[in-house]
């Protein structure tokens with residue numbers, strides 16, 4: 518059975534004191550969350566300190582972005598190897614905020630995906646459609662295009678042991694989450710599209726839902742068979758809310 522992965526994406530939020538409080542509270546509760554994997558993605562500048570403060574490997578670290586170069590004259594960028602060295606296990610790539618505010622393309626994101634795999638880091642590939650595309654019935658077309666860029670660059674086994682976060686753009690930070698059954702349909706499509714009948718990929722690819730997940734609606738998502746956890750933004754900034762979401766994931770796997 519796939520384990521759920523609950524990841525908190527802090528985006529451009531947080532501080533050293535918040536990090537310390539968060540890690541202490543999370544560490545106190547982690548034993549009750551054995552059935553799911555937990556990760557936090559604070560701003561990259563805090564990863565090294567987070568690694569030092571983490572007392573066990575049950576809480577993993579993620580970065581929010583990476584460059585597609587390994588080194589050289591690329592001012593302001595961070596390489597996969599640097600993120601690995603400061604403790605990242607996962608790296609979020611292709612978030613819609615980066616696609617939209619930093620003009621990231623499917624091709625550039627595919628280069629990042631390939632480099633992360635080579636470095637031994639786990640890509641968390643964000644995909645999803647805009648509100649207009651959703652209204653036009655283009656959800657699957659858009660998701661397929663975003664996934665196909667990775668398959669073209671990395672081959673049919675690209676998604677073995679990888680993470681995909683389905684994040685409909687209209688649901689991010691809006692309080693207007695997709696319904697669990699809407700999300701389940703898209704997740705089932707994604708699983709079929711990336712595995713193309715290969716059981717090994719279908720069984721190992723983790724597909725998270727992201728977009729206004731909170732402590733009250735998390736249960737509904739995790740009850741769906743193709744929703745393997747959540748990429749949580751706003752609700753991951755309060756440790757108690759984040760913990761409740763993780764507890765919902767555990768409960769969904771233990772009935």
Ligand SMILES: O=C[C@H](O)COP(=O)(O)O
Nearest residue numbers: 526689690728729750751
């Ligand atoms: O990476 C997280 C997503 O963008 C979701 O953000 P949100 O939970 O604030 O809607």
